[in-house]
Amino acid sequence: AQSVTQLGSHVSVSEGALVLLRCNYSSSVPPYLFWYVQYPNQGLQLLLKYTTGATLVKGINGFEAEFKKSETSFHLTKPSAHMSDAAEYFCAVSPFYNQGGKLIFGQGTELSVKP
Amino acid sequence: EAGVTQFPSHSVIEKGQTVTLRCDPISGHDNLYWYRRVMGKEIKFLLHFVKESKQDESGMPNNRFLAERTGGTYSTLKVQPAELEDSGVYFCASSQGSGGWETQYFGPGTRLLVL
Numbered sequence: 323a324q325s326v327t328q329l330g331s332h333v334s335v336s337e338g339a340l341v342l343l344r345c346n347y348s349s350s351v352p353p354y355l356f357w358y359v360q361y362p363n364q365g366l367q368l369l370l371k372y373t374t375g376a377t378l379v380k381g382i383n384g385f386e387a388e389f390k391k392s393e394t395s396f397h398l399t400k401p402s403a404h405m406s407d408a409a410e411y412f413c414a415v416s417p418f419y420n421q422g423g424k425l426i427f428g429q430g431t432e433l434s435v436k437p
Numbered sequence: 438e439a440g441v442t443q444f445p446s447h448s449v450i451e452k453g454q455t456v457t458l459r460c461d462p463i464s465g466h467d468n469l470y471w472y473r474r475v476m477g478k479e480i481k482f483l484l485h486f487v488k489e490s491k492q493d494e495s496g497m498p499n500n501r502f503l504a505e506r507t508g509g510t511y512s513t514l515k516v517q518p519a520e521l522e523d524s525g526v527y528f529c530a531s532s533q534g535s536g537g538w539e540t541q542y543f544g545p546g547t548r549l550l551v552l
Binding site: 326354358363364365366367368371373412414416417422423424425426427428429430 | 440441468470472478479480481482485492493496528530532534535536537538539540541542543544545546
């Protein structure tokens, strides 16, 4: 069965530092790839997604992710962390063959930003 | 445009009782999904409606869970009788399209605690 692995359930960075959240998926056929963010007491919000085309995807709030087929990875980055980036981040895939669009999620990564 | 709404936001019930969760998707969205996050675990797919029909219910844990989508609009998820392991956050999401790459818009979730 397809799975998604997020390395690190908690990541802490200083304000202004690089944010790197890791995501790997298991699939012989590249799926559709998503990053969602959940702020406290809110629903999940889409940050960015990869479907086809350019492998470097830009999202909201200065985040971007790069799809690397050879590494089965879709890591999320932001050059300079801001206090408002503190939230939980979820990597998810929608299997290419699955026309229903159900999402398979990783375990989530809680990002803390220190002043 | 109103987002996905869920009611109630919190529910505390005793084991053996019945609880009904409601989700109102974004108007015009044919796809409606239910997901659940048990504490400490990943968000897991429960089921998918296309309009009023169940497209995929492979994630439903057991027959204590019953989902309906009246007239292809709002949906309810009933748990009867509730067990301790049903505690968690239940998310609803909606989307439009059938490609599998469409953005799913999530509600804030219902936090269910079974005592």
